[in-house]
Amino acid sequence: MGFLDRLFGKQTKEEETMTTEKLNIGIILGSTREGRVSPQVGEWVKGIADKRGDANYEIVDIADFQLPFLGTTDGTEPGIAAWNEKLANLDGFVFIVQEYNHSITGALKNAIDFAREAWYDKAAGIVSYGSTGGARAAEHLRGILAEQKVADVRTHPTLSLFTDFVDGSEFKPQDLHLNNVNTMLDEVLAWSGALKTIR
Numbered sequence: 001m002g003f004l005d006r007l008f009g010k011q012t013k014e015e016e017t018m019t020t021e022k023l024n025i026g027i028i029l030g031s032t033r034e035g036r037v038s039p040q041v042g043e044w045v046k047g048i049a050d051k052r053g054d055a056n057y058e059i060v061d062i063a064d065f066q067l068p069f070l071g072t073t074d075g076t077e078p079g080i081a082a083w084n085e086k087l088a089n090l091d092g093f094v095f096i097v098q099e100y101n102h103s104i105t106g107a108l109k110n111a112i113d114f115a116r117e118a119w120y121d122k123a124a125g126i127v128s129y130g131s132t133g134g135a136r137a138a139e140h141l142r143g144i145l146a147e148q149k150v151a152d153v154r155t156h157p158t159l160s161l162f163t164d165f166v167d168g169s170e171f172k173p174q175d176l177h178l179n180n181v182n183t184m185l186d187e188v189l190a191w192s193g194a195l196k197t198i199r
C-alpha cells in the first residue's frame with residue numbers, strides 16, 4: 001500500500017479484516033451442578049444477543065469440558081486442551097455467574113485457573129444471580145479477571161432469586177433487565193474490538 005493510500009485512510013487487508021469480521025463472544029455458564037439454572041439464564045442472554053446480529057455469540061458450558069480439579073492429574077485430559085482452544089478462539093466473554101457462599105462456584109474458578117494466555121487482553125461482561133443479585137460473587141470475579149488480564153465492563157445485570165425466578169428454579173426475568181443486558185453487550189463488544197488490536 002502506497003504512502004497516499006495510508007495518508008487518506010485506506011485500510012490494509014489486515015485492518016479491513018479486523019473491522020469487518022464479527023467478534024466471537026462466549027457466554028460462559030459458571031455452574032455445573034445437577035439441576036442448575038444457568039442454562040436458562042445463558043439462553044436468555046444469547047436470545048437477546050442474537051437479535052442484535054452484531055457478533056457471533058455462543059454458549060460455552062464448562063460442564064462439557066469435564067475438567068479435572070487443577071493439580072490432581074497429569075494435565076493430559078483432552079478437555080483441558082479443548083477448553084484452552086475454545087477460549088483462544090473467543091474475543092470476549094459474558095459470564096453467567098451464580099452466587100455460592102458469597103463467591104463464584106468452585107467449577108468456574110477451576111476453569112478460569114486452567115487457562116492463562118487464552119484469557120489475556122479480552123473483555124468480559126457479567127450477568128449474575130442470587131439472593132442479592134449475585135453481587136458478591138460478581139465482585140469476586142472482577143478481582144480474579146484482573147489477574148487474567150480480562151477487562152470487565154461496568155454494566156452488570158443482576159437477577160434476583162426472589163423476583164426473576166419462580167421457586168428459585170424457573171427463570172422468569174423482569175423486563176427491566178433487557179436494557180441492562182444490551183448496554184452490557186455494547187460495552188463488551190466495544191472493548192473486545194479494541195483489545196483485539198493489541199493481541
Ligand SMILES: Cc1cc2nc3c(=O)[nH]c(=O)nc-3n(C[C@H](O)[C@H](O)[C@H](O)COP(=O)(O)O)c2cc1C
Nearest residue numbers: 031033035036037038098099100101102130131132
Ligand atoms: C453451595 C451453594 C451455596 C450457595 N450460597 C449462596 C450465597 O451465598 N448467596 C446467595 O445469594 N445464594 C446462594 N446459593 C443459592 C444459589 O445462588 C442458587 O441456588 C442458584 O440457583 C445457583 O445457581 P445454579 O442453579 O446455576 O447452580 C447457594 C447455592 C449453593 C448450591
